[in-house]
Amino acid sequence: MKNNGRLKRYAIVLVGLGLLLAGCWDRKEINDLAIVLATGIDYEDGRVELTAQIFIPRKASGGAGGGTGGAGESSPSGVTMVRTAEGSTIAEALNRLQRKVPRNMFWGHCEVVVISEEAGKQGLREYIDFLLRYPQFREHAYVFSSAEPTKELLALLDPLERSSAESLREMANMGLGTRVTVLDLAQSIEGPSRSAILSRMLILPPDPGQSKQTTTPYIKGLSIYKNGRYVRTAKEPLSIGMLLLSNELNNIIMPVELEREKGAFSIRPFEMKTELIPHVKGKDWSMEIKVQSKGEVVLNTTNANLTDPSKMKELEKAWSDRLKALAEEALELAQHELQADLYKFSVEFRRHYPEQWKERHRQWDAVFSNLDVKVDVRARIARTGKSTDPQGITEQSAD
Numbered sequence: 001m002k003n004n005g006r007l008k009r010y011a012i013v014l015v016g017l018g019l020l021l022a023g024c025w026d027r028k029e030i031n032d033l034a035i036v037l038a039t040g041i042d043y044e045d046g047r048v049e050l051t052a053q054i055f056i057p058r059k060a061s062g063g064a065g066g067g068t069g070g071a072g073e074s075s076p077s078g079v080t081m082v083r084t085a086e087g088s089t090i091a092e093a094l095n096r097l098q099r100k101v102p103r104n105m106f107w108g109h110c111e112v113v114v115i116s117e118e119a120g121k122q123g124l125r126e127y128i129d130f131l132l133r134y135p136q137f138r139e140h141a142y143v144f145s146s147a148e149p150t151k152e153l154l155a156l157l158d159p160l161e162r163s164s165a166e167s168l169r170e171m172a173n174m175g176l177g178t179r180v181t182v183l184d185l186a187q188s189i190e191g192p193s194r195s196a197i198l199s200r201m202l203i204l205p206p207d208p209g210q211s212k213q214t215t216t217p218y219i220k221g222l223s224i225y226k227n228g229r230y231v232r233t234a235k236e237p238l239s240i241g242m243l244l245l246s247n248e249l250n251n252i253i254m255p256v257e258l259e260r261e262k263g264a265f266s267i268r269p270f271e272m273k274t275e276l277i278p279h280v281k282g283k284d285w286s287m288e289i290k291v292q293s294k295g296e297v298v299l300n301t302t303n304a305n306l307t308d309p310s311k312m313k314e315l316e317k318a319w320s321d322r323l324k325a326l327a328e329e330a331l332e333l334a335q336h337e338l339q340a341d342l343y344k345f346s347v348e349f350r351r352h353y354p355e356q357w358k359e360r361h362r363q364w365d366a367v368f369s370n371l372d373v374k375v376d377v378r379a380r381i382a383r384t385g386k387s388t389d390p391q392g393i394t395e396q397s398a399d
Contacts, residue, residue, distance in 0.1 A: 034103035037080060038112040038165035039141075040150025041127055043119035047086040048126075050093035051151040052105065053165055054081050080163045082155045090130045107136035112168045113143045113182060114150040114201065117223055120230030124196075128186045139183040142172040145198040145223035145230070153203060158216045167216050168201070175250030177219045178243070189228045192346035192364060196225040197242060200233060226340040234333070241330030244291065244323065245343040247274040253298060256319045258311075263301035267319055267381070269293050278348045280356050286372040287345055291323060296383030306384045320379040327375045339369050 040051035056079050083100045087093035098105055115127065131137045146153050156164040172179050177199030180188075188196040200223045206215040221235040222242055234242055243249040249272050257264045271294040279286045297306065297315075304311045334342040346364055350357040360367060 032103055033106040034101045036105055036107045036110045037163055038114065038154050038168070039107070039110050039137075040084075040114045040116070040146075040154045041090065041119045042084075042116045042149050042151060043122050044086075044149075047088065048090050048093050048119070049084055049086045049151065050090055050097055051082060051084040051154055052097060052101075053154040053163060054083065054101065054105075055079065055109075055163075056081055080165075082151060084151045090127055094130075094134075107134070108138065110136075110138060111141050112165045113141050114146050114153060114168070115143065115198075116146045116148070116150050117200075117230050117233070120145060120223065120225060122229070124185070124189055124225065124228045128182070128189065131182050132186055137182070140181045142169060143180050143182055143185050143198060144168060144172075144201050146201045147223075147233070148201075148203055153201060153217050155213055156203065156215055156217060157211075157213050159214060160216065164217055171199070171219060175248065178222065178246065178248055188344070189225065191344075192350060192361060193341035193344045194227050195340040195342050197246060197342055198223045198225065224338065224340070224342065226338060231338065231340075237326055238329060238333065241326035241328075242333070242342065244272070244274060244327050245289065245330050247272075249274075254295075254319070254322065256315065256322055258302065258304060258314055258318055261302040261304050263303070265297055265302065265304075265315060266299035267295040268298050269295040270382075271295075276343070276345065276348045278345070278352050280349070280353045284372075285349070285360075285367055286374070287348075289327065289373065289375045291327065291375070291377040291379075293319075293323065293377070293379040294382045295319070295379065297381060297385050306381070312381060316379055316381055319381070320377045323379055324375050324377045327377070331373055331375070335369055335371065335373070339365060341368050345371065 034052075035055040035057075036052045037055055038053040040049075040053075042049035042051065083097060085093050085097035085100060087096055113131065115124070119127070131141075132139060154164055156167075158164050158167045161167045161170065171177065178197050180196065180198055185196055185198075188194075199219050200221040201217045202220045204215045204218045206212060221233050222239045223230055224232045224234060240249065240252065240254075249269070253266050253268045255264045255266055271292075273292045275290045275292075277288040277290065279288065300306070304315075306312050306315070330343075334340055341364070345368060346357075346361075350361070
């Protein structure tokens, strides 16, 4: 009985100690944190520059300096500040960056990472390793490339959004360009393709009378990475073909012309799907690319009437031919100019033919460059808009 009583007392003491130790002894109040919304990586004079866009809560809550403001002021966009530090490595830059901020920097809300093309030329391995290894960084943060210093891009005071970080995040969610996360980028660079495509950001010139920072970033082209390094920029129309083969072509209006017709049609695809189908027969490897698209006509500057079935078929064929030409141009870039598996053909071969892939994966570069690729595009006009007849022309002109 005495032993039972002693055991009960020990149990009570242990439970009490557990309750005391289970408190939030290591917690940090939100007022002690500097919440980072976006991260920028630059490279200059042999040094890595790390930039953080930090949220200012007192301005967001409508305090001093956070009102709507007048013309030329930062307006509601002035709810962030930007701090930059440099180092021989990105980790050293982070250490020095913390010394410039009077609060503990918290990176758990960072949803955007921007890497300058100059930093990309040095290689992504160090940055990817850090972003995935440092506990606070989110592996699902969107990654962009920048033709200009990222510290300038993150300092922008977007008139429409609260910060340039929100602008970039919304662009990714809308499918404007590529939608690549930190984890996606790591898998692309470390995977068999060893290449990646990132949306390329520029700074829109500000409106007359506005400050240099009162503007927004915008997407123009794609940045191409091979073996973890930036190698080239692709602009329209080449970038359209690249997005098509990457199955990321969204939010675009395409001009399509018909023979013997003056003017052109403008078509907005509302459904676009690209499927990669690998084939292996002995030593013969080939890839079949199937593109299916549905679109609607949003502008007709020709005299053609789409109620005519023959004109509709002619337009669908012209649109299919246009998409196929863009895809083949993008293939030429990847297979013969860069010899880089930009569209992850290797991933499909490894998935569908694992045994054959094991035998030839070391010769993949040679296999890819000589791969027989066929592109099949089927584009259909599903909608002609509110009008079927061409508008704004006389009956005599239509005849």
